[in-house]
Amino acid sequence: MRYRHYTLIILALAVLFQGCERQFDIDISATGKLFLQCFPGQRDTTIIQLYKTNPLGGKVDFSSILDEADLSFKVNGVECNPQKARQRFGSVYPGCWFVPGNVPSGAKVEITAECGIVDPVGASTVIPALVPEFSYILSDDAVSISLNVDNAANTYYGLAVICERTVDNGDTREVWTVNMDPLDDGGKIAGMPYNRTCMDIEFDGRTVGGKGKDNVRVWSDEVSKEGKVDLAMRIGLDDGKLPIYDMGDSVSLRYKVRVYRFSRELFLYAESLFLSSYDVNTYSSGIISAPVSGSWGKYGITPPVLSFTNVSNGLGVLAGWTMRETEWISLD
Amino acid sequence: MVAIMLSVPASAQMSIKEGMARISERYGVNFVYDTALPVNVPCHGAFLDKGDLDGCLDALFKDSGIAWERRRKFVILTAAKTEGSPLSPPEHNEISFQMDTITAAKITGMIDRNINFTQTGLTKIDGAAFRRGFAVLSSPDVLKTLQTLPGVASGTEMLSNLYVHGGDGSDNLFLLDGVPLYQICHLGGIFSAFNTDVIDNLDFYKSGFPARYGGRTSSVVDIKTRDGDFKEYKGLFSIGLLDGRIQFEGPIVKDRTSFNLAIRRSWADAIMYPICRIRDNKRNDGMNNTTKSNVLGYSFTDFNASVTHKFSENDRLSAHFYIGNDSFKKTDSFSSASDVAVMSTQTDTDMGWGNILASVNWQKDFSSRWNMRVVSYWSGSRSVVNYNDTYDYMDNTLDVNDTSTGAEKHNAMLGHSVLDDIGLTADFDWKPSTAHHVRLGGNYIHHSFRPDYGYGESYYVSGRPVYDVFLRDSVRANGHEAGIYLEDEMSLTSWLKVNMGLRNTVYSADGNAWNSLEPRLALKVQLAPDVNVKTSYAEMSQFSHQVATTYLDLPTNCWLPSGQLVAPMRSRQVAAGIYSKFPHDLHLNVEGWFKTMDNLVEYNGMNSMFVRLDEWEESFKVGKGRSYGLEVDGGYETPALSLNAFYTLSWNERFFEDFWQGWYPDRNDNRHKLTLQANWRINGKYELYSAWNYHSGNRMTVPTQVLPQVYTNDVWLVDNDQTMPISKWLYEEPNNLKLPDYHRLDIGMNIHRRTWHGREAVWNISVYNIYCRINPIYATFSYDSTKPEEVKLEGVSHGFIPIIPTFSYTLRF
Incomplete structure (x- = not known):
């Protein structure tokens, strides 16, 4: 009888204090896409990054850098024929595409890309106006x-x-x-x-x-x-x-x-990266002061931070910028 | 034995009406009768000794000239024919609201419930049902009860609100004696702000809103409190696991003036403070140079008071007062002293939130056909957040009199949010015939919005400020809301009844003005005596928005009026259903709805828990929603046993162009929801309760793509976070993950006893989540880091609510 009591108590406690975490499978149907990232502007060479993403639920293909792709880069409707970098030179590194020269303010930039593995993508943007004198x-x-x-x-x-x-x-x-x-x-x-x-x-x-x-x-x-x-x-x-x-x-x-x-696209893209990278533990002053979406959004407590994109059928961003800088300043 | 316990020594002096009250309380039945019946005459004998309900009724009405007929949970009283009474029998099928003062309460004629009303989506609950029902965490609860109904999503377990037909939590109109209430939850939603001890009845509308209601887009919860007893003093005392309640009522001037008081308070703080102190003392014992302290406390209090005076049976004035408050305090301190330096830190967090409400209600019946109700009120919502963080450092190696040897850092954050409504409502009822009921009226509300946030940060080194800033952000906005309505309910034929209405509301705030014309229509076709078909259409507008950065009910939330960027919310809903009653006390109702919502707001994420107030609209995205589905309500109900099943099949979607270029599921998109309830009154001493709740899992957003980290030469192309083998998670469609399904079983038992002094005592023993299902509140995802090449994700659902046994002891006196 005593053993029966002990057994019942142990069973009751086992039920009462069972773990508060449970594993479950995430079943999300997603397919790989092209990821495009390009920031045309006043940099002397425009770099185009193009990768293939991996849908969750499968194995990672680390050879996501595309060896070949049909890439079109147009400025105000004129094709600029981007080149694939096979070796590093200057700020251009292997694996990316590049177009020599900068892109003027007000120019319309269009990119289309196709690799034959996943859906082709396209994006366009307009380079912002020059920064005024300040x-x-x-x-x-x-x-x-x-x-x-x-x-x-x-x-x-x-x-x-x-x-x-x-x-x-x-x-x-x-x-x-x-x-x-x-x-x-x-x-x-x-x-x-x-x-x-x-x-x-x-x-x-x-x-x-x-x-x-x-x-x-x-x-x-x-x-x-x-x-x-x-x-x-x-x-x-x-x-x-x-x-x-x-x-x-x-x-x-x-x-x-x-x-x-x-450009607005660049701001929104940077904002989504900025918010999604915040962590609640970043700040010692506690949860009250932590930006909520980047941290609590992961737990469903706040609206989620989504990855901004203006690439149709794909992910990433095509966004322009301009910059004005002073000459070197000595504070003596 | 039961008869002995149930016998009331004073019953010989009781009136029939008081006897009815005792039977109502004992057996959970409601009486429906014409006020002209002679129910105020004394009754004869110990009628409660008769063992069962029918015996008691026979004994009570014997030779009284009153005949009774029991129909499920309702006892219909008519003049006995043998007496030759001039009264004609009431039309049972059409009784809607029959006013009387039994136990100083309003008796609601709810014959066949859904069969009888014109409106779709209406649920009526009388106060006694709360007192007989399940008591989660020791107190019966309004919100938890409503969450079980079909068409209502419960959101996150224990931290929730009402999400009705796809709505958000802030678009429900809660009326307490006709006065809107804003903070409807204690402890983030674990308890509702309504003390069930004083609730007389509750009307809950999910669709088919009558024109007399306006100002919110999703639902109306109209709660009426009881007047105090006009004849005798009585009350109850209840003590439970987390809170205690006292309710007391009685006459001030017999048969003229009465009062009703109720107070409820939690005592978690009374337990937590000493526990924290003991723990701190134990932890610091033996520590010579350091001390550490963590003190945590939470409490809530609410207080209801009402005074009612009857100038005559047709003229009464009542005053209501309500105050509810939550308080959360947390203090963490640490100090360390050595020969070299003294260092101390202290963090204080203090939060409080609640309502305060005062109203005067005048009801007058000008004739049997005309009556009026005028309510003037003040309803205030308050919330406070104070946060202070202090760091001190003093170097002992230098001259202690030199103030330049230390450093001090101080952070302070405060948030105050005040919303005051001052309003006047006038409603007129005109009943030209039993088949025709006209309601008209209007209201005016002055809203005063005063949220206020501030942040200060200072840092002093060697007595000199490195920086010292204090920033403040506040809004002072006034809103004027004026509405008029006309509602006409009539029986066009013996089988067709219609409720037509029109409401027009004008709202202005901060130089913006809107006019909202809202048509309402409800139609009931009686196919057979026990079978009705109903349909309805309703448009509703909402001019105030709850500005919240999270989905939780927190004191950092505040209310602000619509503005130039965020227009008033608008819902349009059509509903239709069939409502039927079958032999053997069975019923089945099936109802469907389609609802659209415009100008919904969703926080855009670019902020902390405090929204920037002066331009709050820019912190929110504006979108729209739609919801549609089917509700089934079936059951078997007798006074002794009720079995109910509520099932909902629904779709709830959102469209926010800034988030996603298409419709996506809302986070409370629960495809299936099922509630099975059983309530068995075994005898006058024992009653059992059980409920099984199930719904499809809530939704949350997880990434769908991963972009492998790419490193070429010295350049990280995508991300330079070198600790992760996976570089970049990419999110696409919002709310793309359905969490595991939610289900739990609750059981409870009420044991009625008599004390030595003849008072009634009730033990309630309840178990929440009896099989200890850890339902997921949120999920995180992970991958096996030893196999970085494989990112098959596994979700980990996190839940915190295990089995919770509770009890309460209630003594009625």
């Missing part, structure tokens, strides 16, 4: 710019500061150029309403990234609705990025202020 105030820990704009809607500005450090010890002379890091301040405080207007992304005219690669602070088009744009941010420099110098070395710093103008 005035700036720069110190070693802050920058602000001011410019007048003509068209308010769908105009997205970004701000970045480049730092060049030259170390001369008499024998050698080292020159390093790095991006200054945008820092949190009143214009961007994690988790508060005020961070809605801007985000920090990595952008070099070739790739765009989210968290952890900050070098350009991008504002939404809200800031350009009054006809005048005033942007400001605190900046800092990670000394680890720069060459070490001794007390006797001669060290000089100089800066460039860059103002970007992004």
